[in-house]
Amino acid sequence: MKYYPRILENSIHEYLNSPEAIFILGARQVGKTSLMKHIMKKIANERVLYLDLENPSNLSIFNKGVDEFLNYLNFQELSKIELNYIFIDEIQYAPDFSSLIKYLVDNYSDRYKLILSGSSSLQIRKKFKESLVGRKIVFELYPLTFSEFCLFQNEYRIADILQQQNPFELNEDPLRFEREKVLHLLKEYLIYGGFPKVVLQTNKTRKIKVLQDIIQSYVMKDIRHIFHLEKIEQFNHLVKLLAAFMGKEINISQLATETRLHKQTLEHYINSLESSYIIKMISPFHKNLSSELRKTPKCYFIDNGLRNFLISNFSGIEFRSDRGEILENYVFSQLLKKSNPLTKINFWRTKAKQEIDFILQKENKLFALEVKWNTGSMQNLKKFKQTYPEADIYLVSMLQEFEKEERVLAGYLV
Numbered sequence: 001m002k003y004y005p006r007i008l009e010n011s012i013h014e015y016l017n018s019p020e021a022i023f024i025l026g027a028r029q030v031g032k033t034s035l036m037k038h039i040m041k042k043i044a045n046e047r048v049l050y051l052d053l054e055n056p057s058n059l060s061i062f063n064k065g066v067d068e069f070l071n072y073l074n075f076q077e078l079s080k081i082e083l084n085y086i087f088i089d090e091i092q093y094a095p096d097f098s099s100l101i102k103y104l105v106d107n108y109s110d111r112y113k114l115i116l117s118g119s120s121s122l123q124i125r126k127k128f129k130e131s132l133v134g135r136k137i138v139f140e141l142y143p144l145t146f147s148e149f150c151l152f153q154n155e156y157r158i159a160d161i162l163q164q165q166n167p168f169e170l171n172e173d174p175l176r177f178e179r180e181k182v183l184h185l186l187k188e189y190l191i192y193g194g195f196p197k198v199v200l201q202t203n204k205t206r207k208i209k210v211l212q213d214i215i216q217s218y219v220m221k222d223i224r225h226i227f228h229l230e231k232i233e234q235f236n237h238l239v240k241l242l243a244a245f246m247g248k249e250i251n252i253s254q255l256a257t258e259t260r261l262h263k264q265t266l267e268h269y270i271n272s273l274e275s276s277y278i279i280k281m282i283s284p285f286h287k288n289l290s291s292e293l294r295k296t297p298k299c300y301f302i303d304n305g306l307r308n309f310l311i312s313n314f315s316g317i318e319f320r321s322d323r324g325e326i327l328e329n330y331v332f333s334q335l336l337k338k339s340n341p342l343t344k345i346n347f348w349r350t351k352a353k354q355e356i357d358f359i360l361q362k363e364n365k366l367f368a369l370e371v372k373w374n375t376g377s378m379q380n381l382k383k384f385k386q387t388y389p390e391a392d393i394y395l396v397s398m399l400q401e402f403e404k405e406e407r408v409l410a411g412y413l414v
Contacts, residue, residue: 019109026141027277032117053093092118144194173402193305211309227272243310249296285346285359366391
């Protein structure tokens, strides 16, 4: 199968010769294994070893302790003089890996470089412990960005232009001559999302079938098993409610009543979905405490396709009553996938009920983004600008074209 490069790959390559262990975290089916195996192909075979901890025999080897694992590595036909690369897939299945990784990084980083993947950030981060401070580098791999989606559609030039530009520094739309084609691509992306296997399917039926497999095997099975979620019916109901409430403020107490879950149990279930890269909760932005609310969070889905499957709606975007919410979720997803650990994404709402969809704090800069399907008022953005003069304000629109002076961004440029 043809391999399409991921943006994250370049960042990982920068650390392939450093002593720290590399962790690649992300949901199932986002391409972690494909990315690891592509990196492996760039390294000589005699310097590479791959272990999949879903395989019981591989897990048994890994769990026998430091001495036995070192004996296993010595038994392999690896290089005696050059750095070897040990790729370990699905590390979350190891009951305790921190001591082994610490020992290898501290004592054998000149012989073995560890690259590990996992699909549960909360479970894995709990096992990091203080012993791995300074001994690991963590990367998060998400479903495809829109530019990666275009690459998977063999639209190389469009993908390259999208990857190179910073939407907040544009003087003109670099894709204005391809606008209709890009909008057509974006409309498909908004409906079916960016899981690589979904994108590569050639018709609607197959795309939906892959999304069904992800929901049934990962969301409804693996996540419940990994986090010991016992109330299966309530959990399934919660996931579908969150899909219906996407982009809206979530009242935890009301949601607990609706799902018949204790508040603490509900919060545990939501945290499990967040750490498994299904949803993301964002909180209100506040500096002016006298006028801004500090209450309920909003819920977004990492992938539009999963959300649309959960509400059983794959109608064309032009005919959707929720197309504004779908575009808003897309913008959030793009901001998240392009963020770094220091980036903050919030929303803004005042006691006077003035709202802005996203407040982005990035590299000591402040951006306010209001998302509208067609066209919209700049009134709330201007109010935010009055309160925070340092902020750059933007209206993000699906149908309205780029306008530098009016601070309007075409949706595909985010």
